[in-house]
Amino acid sequence: MKRYLPSPEKVQAIQSLGFLGDILNEPNLWHINRHSVARAFLIGVFFCFIPMPFQMIAAAFFAIWFNANLPLSVVLVWISNPVTMPPMFYFNYKVGAWVLNRPVLSFDFQLSWPWISERLLDIGIPLYVGSLIVATLSACVAYLVIQFMWRRKIRSDWRLRRRARKMPGHSRDQAS
Numbered sequence: 001m002k003r004y005l006p007s008p009e010k011v012q013a014i015q016s017l018g019f020l021g022d023i024l025n026e027p028n029l030w031h032i033n034r035h036s037v038a039r040a041f042l043i044g045v046f047f048c049f050i051p052m053p054f055q056m057i058a059a060a061f062f063a064i065w066f067n068a069n070l071p072l073s074v075v076l077v078w079i080s081n082p083v084t085m086p087p088m089f090y091f092n093y094k095v096g097a098w099v100l101n102r103p104v105l106s107f108d109f110q111l112s113w114p115w116i117s118e119r120l121l122d123i124g125i126p127l128y129v130g131s132l133i134v135a136t137l138s139a140c141v142a143y144l145v146i147q148f149m150w151r152r153k154i155r156s157d158w159r160l161r162r163r164a165r166k167m168p169g170h171s172r173d174q175a176s
Contacts, residue, residue: 002061008129011047029068029069029070032069032072034147034150034151036067036068036069037150038143038146038147038150039066039067039069039073039074039143040069040070040072040073041069041076041139041142041143041145042074042139042140042143043063043068043076044059044072044075044079045135045138046135046136046139047059047062047135048078048080048086048135049090049092049131049134049135049139050132051085051089051092051127055077056074056077057076060073060074061063086165089171091134092127092130092131093123093127095125095129095133095134096126096129097126099126099129099130100125100129102126105119105123167172
């Protein structure tokens with residue numbers, strides 16, 4: 001995973017991020033450990049389901065605030081991209097309409113101010129309610145799955161090492 005994420009030096013060299021100062025030197029923003037990666041999934045998955053501009057900036061802010069892996073938090077926001085966004089947000093809208101006990105409206109979208117202003121509340125409220133519900137549930141599941149998978153991998157590695165030590169003729173020189 002490390003080879004796909006930008007290095008701290010590359011990010012710190014971006015001049016437009018100079019206003020952050022020493023915040024970018026926080027080690028947990030760059031380390032790949034169970035806690036920072038799980039928090040990054042929590043943040044990134046949450047913001048990928050929220051229909052808002054500048055999702056990456058929000059994810060970066062919360063990654064810094066919660067000491068999550070910064071590059072991973074920002075990259076995970078791209079789960080919602082121009083291809084996946086319409087079905088994701090339509091699903092969020094349907095969940096919100098169901099929770100609010102409203103009928104699901106047909107989408108005869110028109111790119112005009114009168115249509116948008118007329119439908120903003122009819123579509124926007126269920127969309128955001130559904131988005132908050134789906135984002136919260138998905139983010140919590142992602143966090144728990146990462147924690148579970150990471151612990152499972154560690155337990156598996158421990159078992160393999162224990163078996164290797166029990167094998168006859170095993171010495172420390174052979175293990176390395």
